[in-house]
Amino acid sequence: MxxxxxxxxxxxxxxxxxxxxxxxxxxxxxxxxxxxxxxxxxKKTAYAPVYAQSTGFPIETDAYRIVYEQKSQTYYVIIAGGKLDEYIFNRDNAKLAIKSALSLENLCSLNVVYTSASRLEIPEKFKDPGC
The missing domain is CATH 1.20.5 (Single alpha-helices involved in coiled-coils or other helix-helix interfaces)
Structure with missing residues (x-):
């Protein structure tokens, strides 16, 4: 042995x-x-970053559309993306566009509603506003 x-x-x-x-x-x-x-x-990324060309609302790109409703003081963000990772990437870009347009550090004081243009089922952990 x-x-x-x-x-x-x-x-x-x-x-x-x-x-x-x-x-x-x-x-x-x-x-x-x-x-x-x-x-x-x-390896190339599946989607390219996009940026907003104006600071007024509505802000529209290929990846998202941000609309401000003055009566309810709510920002509605319609986000493109066929898959969850693409949706999250585009949502984060939209958050950055709102922060840039309003010169804010975070969006906690705003009423922002995110929705998927392709009707994706978004898990609860990704619906958190991050405040």
Missing amino acids: NKIYTWVLEISVVVMTFSLVWFAFVYYPNIANQYKTGAVLP
Whole structure:
């Protein structure tokens, strides 16, 4: 039993040493060189950032539409996005647009209603205004 244990331990040390040498001197320099030369490009995002062109309401982009209703003093944000991650990205951009338009640090003092243009079911944890 002791000889088998010693043999397994020795084989493990040899395999680990070989793996370390291969990663350090073969794999890593090859991958680093590919990134330097541009052979491997970073993955592109599925959606591009958008920005609002005006500071007056309504603010409209391809990703969202922000409308201010003066009677109820409420901002209605209609957000595009076929998937939840796209919806959240666009919602965060819309929040930033409102903050920029009103020169505010946060939206806690405002009445803002977010809705999905594609009628996505939004989980409760993403409906939190973040105050």
